[in-house]
Amino acid sequence: QVQLVESGGGLMQAGDSQRLSCAASGRTFTYYWLAWFRQAPGKERECVAALRWGGNSTYYADSVKGRFTTSRDNAKNTVYLQMNNLKPEDTAVYYCAAGLSVGGVRQSDYSYWGQGTQVTVSS
Numbered sequence: 001q002v003q004l005v006e007s008g009g010g011l012m013q014a015g016d017s018q019r020l021s022c023a024a025s026g027r028t029f030t031y032y033w034l035a036w037f038r039q040a041p042g043k044e045r046e047c048v049a050a051l052r053w054g055g056n057s058t059y060y061a062d063s064v065k066g067r068f069t070t071s072r073d074n075a076k077n078t079v080y081l082q083m084n085n086l087k088p089e090d091t092a093v094y095y096c097a098a099g100l101s102v103g104g105v106r107q108s109d110y111s112y113w114g115q116g117t118q119v120t121v122s123s
Helices: none
Strands: 001-008 010-013 018-025 032-039 045-052 057-062 070-073 076-084 091-099 117-122
Touching: 001 091, 018 032, 018 091, 018 117, 032 070, 032 076, 045 070, 045 076, 057 070
Parallel strands: 010 117
Antiparallel strands: 001 018, 018 076, 032 045, 032 091, 045 057, 070 076, 091 117
C-alpha cells in the first residue's frame, strides 16, 4: 500500500525559507515521478515541481523557478521541496504525489497522493 506523508508546512513571513518533506513508502519508486502540487483557496490544483525518482530529470513551474528546489534522499525514501524567498502568493495546501507518467504536470498523471500540508505566507 503506497503511502505519502507530507510535513513541514506552517506560517511563514515573506522572504522566509522552508523545506517540505514527503516520506514515501509501500513500493519501489525507481520509475516514478514524485511531484509537488499546491492548491490555493478558490484556485485549481497546480504542479509546482516534480522529479524522476530514478534519474536527474526535474520540472518547475515558472511561478517558482529559481526559488523552489525539489530533491530526494534515496536512503530515507523521502522527497523534499526547498522553498526560498517565499511570497504571499505561495500560500496554499501543498501535496506530494507519485505517478508513472513521464514529466506529468496534470493531477490525472499521478495515482498516489498525500494528505497535504498547509503553507501560509504573510506579507
